[in-house]
Every structure is written in C-alpha cells, then in structure tokens.
Amino acid sequence: xxxxxxxxxxxxxxxxxxxxxxxxxxxxxxxxxxxxxxxxxxxxxxxxxxxxxxxxxxxxxxxxxxxxxxxxxxxxxxxxxxxxxxxxxxxxxxxxxxxxxxxxxxxxxxxxxxxxxxxxxxxxxxxxxxxxxxxxxxxxxxxxxxxxxxxxxxxxxxxxxxxxxxxxxxxxxxxxxxxxxxxxxxxxxxxxxxxxxxxxxxxxxxxxxxxxxxxxxxxxxxxxxxxxxxxxxxxxxxxxxxxxxxxxxxxxxxxxxxxxxxxxxxxxxxxxxxxxxxxxxxxxxxxxxxxxxxxxxxxxxxxxxxxxxxxxxxxxxxxxxxxxxxxxxxxxxxxxxxxxxxxxxxxxxxxxxxxxxxxxxxxxxxxxxxxxxxxxxxxxxxxxxxxxxxxxxxxxxxxxxxxxxxxxxxx
Numbered sequence: 001x002x003x004x005x006x007x008x009x010x011x012x013x014x015x016x017x018x019x020x021x022x023x024x025x026x027x028x029x030x031x032x033x034x035x036x037x038x039x040x041x042x043x044x045x046x047x048x049x050x051x052x053x054x055x056x057x058x059x060x061x062x063x064x065x066x067x068x069x070x071x072x073x074x075x076x077x078x079x080x081x082x083x084x085x086x087x088x089x090x091x092x093x094x095x096x097x098x099x100x101x102x103x104x105x106x107x108x109x110x111x112x113x114x115x116x117x118x119x120x121x122x123x124x125x126x127x128x129x130x131x132x133x134x135x136x137x138x139x140x141x142x143x144x145x146x147x148x149x150x151x152x153x154x155x156x157x158x159x160x161x162x163x164x165x166x167x168x169x170x171x172x173x174x175x176x177x178x179x180x181x182x183x184x185x186x187x188x189x190x191x192x193x194x195x196x197x198x199x200x201x202x203x204x205x206x207x208x209x210x211x212x213x214x215x216x217x218x219x220x221x222x223x224x225x226x227x228x229x230x231x232x233x234x235x236x237x238x239x240x241x242x243x244x245x246x247x248x249x250x251x252x253x254x255x256x257x258x259x260x261x262x263x264x265x266x267x268x269x270x271x272x273x274x275x276x277x278x279x280x281x282x283x284x285x286x287x288x289x290x291x292x293x294x295x296x297x298x299x300x301x302x303x304x305x306x307x308x309x310x311x312x313x314x315x316x317x318x319x320x321x322x323x324x325x326x327x328x329x330x331x332x333x334x335x336x337x338x339x340x341x342x343x344x345x346x347x348x349x350x351x352x353x354x355x356x357x358x359x360x361x362x363x364x365x366x367x368x369x370x371x372x373x374x375x376x377x378x379x380x381x382x383x384x385x386x387x388x389x390x391x392x393x394x395x396x397x398x399x400x401x402x403x404x405x406x407x408x409x410x411x
Contacts, residue, residue: 005242006174007411008253009091011351012084012188014077015233016052016338020084024235024348025355028363029384033337035214035229041196048208050217051194052231052339070132071145072110073192077234077344078142079149082186086150089238091184094248101154101182102147103173104236105165105189107343107398109139109158112195142190146236154182160343162398163302164261165189166235167346167406171259173239183241189347190234202230205269207306215367218340220303220333221310221375222368228304231339235347242411253354254392258291258407260284269399270308275316278395281403282320285393289407293325295391298356300349301379302395303333303365304340311374313395318377330387332365332380346396346404353392353408360388 013020016034017027027034034052043049054077059068062080071079082104086092091100113136120128135141140158147156155176159169166189173187202208209227211217219225245252260281264272271278291297302313318326334352335341341348352363361384368381392408 004178004180006177006239006256007242007245008237008256008354009240009245009250010085010089010238011253011354012081012088013235013348013351014054014057014080015235015348016054016231019057021351024351028334028337028352029361031337031364031366031383033214033366035218035339038194040194046199046203047210048199048203049212050214050229052229053194054233070136072113072136074106074110074190075142075145077192078104078190079145081188081234081236082146085236085238086186090250091238091240092150095184097151097153099154099183100152101176101185102143102152102156103159103169103176103185103187104143104146105159105169105343106139106142107160107162107165107191108193110137111193111198113137115195115197146186150186152186161402162400163340163342163345164396164398164402164404165343165346167394167396167404168261170237170256170347170350170406171261171404174256174259177239177241183244185239186236187239188234188236189344191342191344192232193342194230194232199230209305218305218336219367220305220336220365221371221379223370223372225305225307225310227306228335229339231341233341234344235351237347237350252411254357254408255411256406257409258285258289260405262403264401264403266401271312271397273312275312275319277401277403278313278316278397279319281405282316282393282395285405285407286320289391289409291391296387296389297321297329298353298362298389298392299329299331300353300392300394301331301333302397303335305335309397310372314375314377326377329378330362330380330389331377332363334363336366346394349394350406353394357389357392357408357410360386362387
C-alpha cells in the first residue's frame with residue numbers, strides 16, 4: 001500500500017502560558033512560565049502547592065450555556081483547542097464527513113467531575129448524583145464532542161496512555177491518514193487534573209515537586225529537581241493528507257514524518273533502567289522520518305524533572321542518536337514552563353516542535369542552573385537559541401511503560 005504523506009494544517013491551544021497556539025509559542029520562545037500557587041482549592045494540608053493552571057480561559061466563548069453545564073473542564077479545553085485548529089486550517093467542508101476522523105488523548109478524563117459527584121454521593125446520597133456524571137467523566141467524551149461539533153463521521157476515539165496520550169493520539173492519527181483510513185483527523189490531547197485527589201495521589205507517590213518557589217519547582221535536567229509540577233490544558237492539530245492540503249492551498253506547518261510507539265513491559269511507573277522502550281520508540285520514529293547524520297536535530301524531551309526520568313531519557317536519546325549525534329542535538333524541556341500537562345503534554349510539545357522548525361528557534365529549558373552531570377546533553381538552558389533544524393523529535397513517556405516519539409520536518 002502506498003504511504004501517503006501527512007501534514008499539519010491547523011493548530012489550537014489552551015495552555016498555562018497562552019490561550020491560543022500563537023500565544024503559547026510566544027511564551028515558550030520567551031521562556032515565560034505558567035507555574036504559580038494553586039488557586040482552585042486550599043492547599044494548606046497539601047505538600048505540593050504549585051501548579052500550571054490555565055488562566056483567563058472563557059469556555060462560554062466555545063460552548064453554549066447548556067453544554068457548559070454538562071461538560072467537564074478537560075472536554076472544554078479540547079473543544080476550544082479543536083475549534084481553533086479547525087478554523088485555522090479551513091479543512092471543514094473540504095473532506096467527506098466519513099473521511100474526517102478524531103483521535104484525541106487524555107490521561108485521566110473528567111476527574112474533576114468524578115470528585116464533585118462522589119462528594120455528592122457521600123454527603124447527600126445516591127439520588128443527588130448527576131445523571132450526566134458518566135458522560136462528563138469518561139475519557140472518550142472529548143473526542144465525541146469534537147466529532148459532534150465538526151461532523152466527523154469517521155473514527156472518533158481517545159488515546160489513553162497516561163502521559164504519552166497526546167503523542168500516541170497524533171501518531172495513530174498520522175497512521176490513519178497514511179494508510180488510507182481517513183483524509184483528515186482532528187487530534188491532540190487534553191487534561192484538567194489540578195484537583196485535590198490528583199495532587200494528593202501524585203504527591204504521595206513522590207512524583208510532584210514540593211517546592212514553593214515557582215522558579216525552583218519544575219527543573220528538568222537540573223541536579224536540584226525533585227518532581228514535576230502538574231499542568232492542565234489542551235492542544236489540537238488538524239492532520240491532513242498532503243496532496244489534499246496542497247490542492248486547496250492550505251497553510252502547512254510541517255509534516256508528521258515519523259512515529260514510534262513501544263512499551264517497556266517492565267514496571268507500572270518506573271522506566272526501564274536501560275531505556276530500552278524509549279530508545280526504540282525514538283529509533284522507530286527516526287527511521288520512518290529518514291534520519292541521516294546530516295540532520296540537525298531538536299528533541300523536545302519528555303523532561304519531567306523527576307530524578308529518574310531525566311537520567312533515563314538522556315540514556316534513551318544517546319542510544320537512539322548515538323553518542324556523537326546526541327552531543328550535537330538540541331534538547332529542551334518545555335515542561336519547565338508549562339508544567340506536566342499529562343495527557344495534553346505530547347500535543348503541546350508537538351506544537352513547540354512545529355513552531356521551532358518554522359522559525360528556527362529552540363525553546364529553552366528555563367531555570368536550568370545546575371545541570372546534572374548524568375543529563376549531559378545540550379539542554380538549551382534559560383534562553384532560546386537560533387538553529388536551522390531539519391528534524392524535530394518529541395518524546396512522551398507514560399506510566400504503564402508507554403513510550404511515544406513523533407518526528408516532524410518542514411515541507
């Protein structure tokens with residue numbers, strides 16, 4: 001079967017550093033952080049007190065009042081980002097509905113709704129639980145709502161692979177188009193888990209930073225790092241078959257030219273100590289993208305700022321690229337600014353890769369002041385740098401041993 005080329009023709013975003021794709025990119029390029037004290041609930045009894053919350057988002061700009069009342073925040077983010085991406089792409093109406101699909105990731109789904117309705121159950125009894133509890137909570141609803149809004153009658157599914165969800169969604173959407181199952185796909189990732197139960201769960205497993213200074217909290221590749229800072233939001237991409245996009249004169253951000261998806265098959269939360277899954281995902285994406293030693297590479301690292309992840313990911317990058325090429329590659333973690341957006345992370349980081357390719361600017365790893373000797377890559381500390389890269393790779397690693405790597409090139 002002929003492999004069709006897949007390009008990105010629209011991007012939307014609602015993130016801790018901007019409520020559009022352009023705002024988000026400008027913040028990342030400038031090294032602007034979205035991390036601050038949590039405002040959604042009282043953190044007095046919590047060890048972790050910081051998060052990267054979305055600010056100034058108005059869901060009523062995207063949803064009618066009746067829809068707002070029956071939609072979890074995670075789905076509101078997804079609908080908003082998807083609408084932005086579709087409107088920018090101009091794809092709507094140019095593809096047969098049966099050839100228009102949705103594949104949208106989330107790690108957790110409507111955990112805020114779950115908390116609220118469970119509290120009602122305990123305090124007021126079962127009769128007070130909302131009849132909309134289940135559809136608001138379930139992880140496929142963001143994909144379903146996007147499909148409903150944009151008349152996407154092809155497949156409409158979630159990708160639920162923890163922190164790899166956004167990247168897996170984009171990669172599987174690329175394969176749907178490449179192998180002829182769709183002509184366009186709305187894809188990406190979303191999450192809204194800045195809530196008491198999620199914060200308590202993550203901090204009790206020692207995954208979250210307990211720093212109270214935002215400049216000392218999300219510290220990828222820094223020897224001072226002590227965990228990630230949770231973030232929220234969504235990013236959406238419109239993927240389209242290249243010839244179709246070209247024929248209608250669409251703006252093209254870049255090509256999704258490679259994808260690797262593996263599992264460590266090792267541990268439910270810890271990465272394999274030899275980075276076997278992460279390295280293989282990168283190699284698979286690079287092979288599909290036609291990597292050569294002439295490529296100038298940027299790796300948007302998973303880079304969570306947890307003690308184990310950053311060291312193991314450094315090993316993965318060296319294994320995939322080889323020691324010499326890894327030393328030359330640009331590597332940065334935009335989680336230093338957005339926090340870890342869980343199921344949305346891979347989609348926001350794909351956005352960063354596409355803009356980096358277009359503008360020849362590598363976003364920085366801010367607050368990287370004491371680089372760990374075990375993370376001895378060019379991690380672009382503090383400020384953005386100019387570089388005419390030819391290949392951008394985005395890594396996502398999730399609980400359950402899930403690994404995903406996306407590869408992008410200019411068109």
